[in-house]
Amino acid sequence: MTWLIPLFLVLHLLAAIGWVGGMLFAHMALRPSAMALEPPVRLALWQRVFSRFFPLVWVCVVTLLVTGHGLTGMGAGRGSHTVLTMTVIGWVMAALFAYLYFKPYAALRSNLAAGDIPAAAAAQNRIRQIVAINLSLGLITCTLGVLARFFG
Template identity: 45%
Template sequence: MLLVHLLLLVLHLLAAAFWVGGMATMHFCVRPAAVQLLEPPLRLPLLAGVLARFFRGVTVAIVVLLVTGFAMIMGMGGMAAVGWPVHAMLGIGVVMMLIFGRIRLGLYPRLASAVAARQWPDAGAAMSGIRQLVFVNLLLGVAVFLVVLLARVL
């Protein structure tokens, strides 16, 4: 049973690291370099393509996080048996998933449509909205990591 829990935990952590690390890479590295080096007709299709790939990975990561998270919770006796850190992680995670849903199902289709139509101001506006929500999700992801650390020291 310990081996199963360890495997679930490793998969859970890898999925969280992919999502949060990917957001940090996009926000602090890829997008700023693209802005610096490329004009909108080149930059926005590149970013839309990168986001399409990243969002597929995030979707898989979310499924892995939910399956492994709830499996570990059930293995520990259910929600009533786990402490505040698990409740906090789950609550923050649900908010992050809702924000991702807004990005993936709302703003990203606007970006992709505007890029396909070569409507650079509209694409830029959609990208700006995505960037802002990704930053919020990045802060929430860091908060989850802080909850884990606090749970270890308290």
């Protein structure tokens, strides 16, 4: 099945682009632009943005983990310290996203529904911090992914 490794690599790369690129856009372009809006409008906007982006992130997370382990299972990057580091960081990113989704994102939704704007703003701030961490880890991981074939 010589086609399986390139197929998994393409899916792996597309999932990384979707997740990391989405975080880059949200953090570097949408966030500073949305700061000009009043908190109730801004937080409602973020909730709408997240309701569309986070399901896509789940697809990217599952795709990255499945194809990543599929690739190592088929021998790609086996014994590579770079890929091992990518694996650890990948699982940390996935855990951080799961926490973000089930804790601060759930708090953002419930607080907005209850009209508690300060609490919703605190939840949004927590999401921002985690996205900033995952964005940094994602950029490092993509760099490792490319360097793996050169440095093992």
